[in-house]
Amino acid sequence: MSKIKLSITIITFNEERNIARCLDSVKDIADEIVVVDSFSSDRTEEICKRYNVRFIRNAFVGHIEQKNFALDQVSFKHVLSLDADEALSPELLRSIEVLKENWNDEAYSISRLTNYCGKWVRHGSWYPDRKVRLFIKGKGKWAGENPHDAYIPDENSIIRKLKGDLLHYSYYSTEGHIAQVNKFTSVGAQSAFKAGQKANSFMLLYKPFYKFIRDYFFKLGFMDGYAGFVIARISAHATFLKYVKLIELQKKK
Numbered sequence: 001m002s003k004i005k006l007s008i009t010i011i012t013f014n015e016e017r018n019i020a021r022c023l024d025s026v027k028d029i030a031d032e033i034v035v036v037d038s039f040s041s042d043r044t045e046e047i048c049k050r051y052n053v054r055f056i057r058n059a060f061v062g063h064i065e066q067k068n069f070a071l072d073q074v075s076f077k078h079v080l081s082l083d084a085d086e087a088l089s090p091e092l093l094r095s096i097e098v099l100k101e102n103w104n105d106e107a108y109s110i111s112r113l114t115n116y117c118g119k120w121v122r123h124g125s126w127y128p129d130r131k132v133r134l135f136i137k138g139k140g141k142w143a144g145e146n147p148h149d150a151y152i153p154d155e156n157s158i159i160r161k162l163k164g165d166l167l168h169y170s171y172y173s174t175e176g177h178i179a180q181v182n183k184f185t186s187v188g189a190q191s192a193f194k195a196g197q198k199a200n201s202f203m204l205l206y207k208p209f210y211k212f213i214r215d216y217f218f219k220l221g222f223m224d225g226y227a228g229f230v231i232a233r234i235s236a237h238a239t240f241l242k243y244v245k246l247i248e249l250q251k252k253k
Contacts, residue, residue, distance in 0.1 A: 004103050005031040006096075007074035007137075008082065011066045012036070015084035016043040018169060023051045025087035025167075026080070029096050036070040044084075062146040062187075077137045078103060081151065085169045089113070092164025099134070099162065106157035108134035113165035116227050117173060124221030124228055125214070125235065132159060133166065145191045147184045174230060181238045189245035199246040207243060212236035 008030045012019060019035075026033065033053040037044060038060030048055050058069055067081060080096070088096070092110060099108065111128035114121045121127060132140075132151045140153035153159060171177040192199075215221045216232035224231070 004078045005076040007032045007076040008080045009034045009070040012084045013038045014040045014042045018085040034073050063149040064142045067142040087167045089165040095162045095164045105160050106139045107153040107159045108162045110166045112168050114168040114170045119227045123223045124219050147187045185241040188242050193249040199243040203243045208236040208240040211239045
């Protein structure tokens with residue numbers, strides 16, 4: 001089998017802090033890099049133009065819609081999709097180099113390792129957090145529930161696991177984490193409401209409690225120390241907020 005050509009897609013909005021790291025990590029394996037930007041007001045475009053990328057502006061409707069739009073822009077059928085705050089580990093880079101010489105399946109999943117306020121988180125619900133990010137265009141699509149997109153391969157597709165981690169530089173402060181939670185739970189509640197999902201007072205009590213117990217104890221979040229506790233606690237609160245906002249939308253209706 002001849003070596004495949006690999007397109008890389010990245011969606012951005014005000015990512016001047018992260019985008020150079022992301023692009024540096026993929027420049028040696030990319031045959032094409034497509035950056036779809038939702039009208040950043042910082043130096044994102046300036047930084048991208050230092051690299052050999054196609055920089056396209058597109059109005060942001062949702063993460064799922066933006067990633068499907070980016071997928072439509074690529075020139076090659078083999079695609080690696082990244083977020084701007086992600087980068088390839090050296091082991092993952094080597095795995096993809098080998099894969100380019102011997103691509104056999106429809107899709108490949110990758111473990112995502114998250115850096116939280118300077119600490120790598122290796123337990124709880126954040127790791128291994130496998131994501132399908134390498135795939136053949138036309139044999140699946142981006143779906144899920146905004147803001148939590150997921151690439152869904154076609155039925156009967158073979159999905160292989162790649163060695164190495166996708167390094168995710170998530171939050172630089174707990175303040176940033178809390179602000180993002182407030183934003184994402186609003187989007188999540190709207191998506192759930194449009195999908196016809198329902199919430200009630202019992203869920204406000206049960207769902208956050210279960211989320212914390214599962215992530216902190218059953219999934220060993222406590223082994224990440226202080227960061228593990230903070231993540232589990234804020235994640236439980238995010239669950240609470242989503243259902244509160246969903247109930248409020250139901251009442252307005």
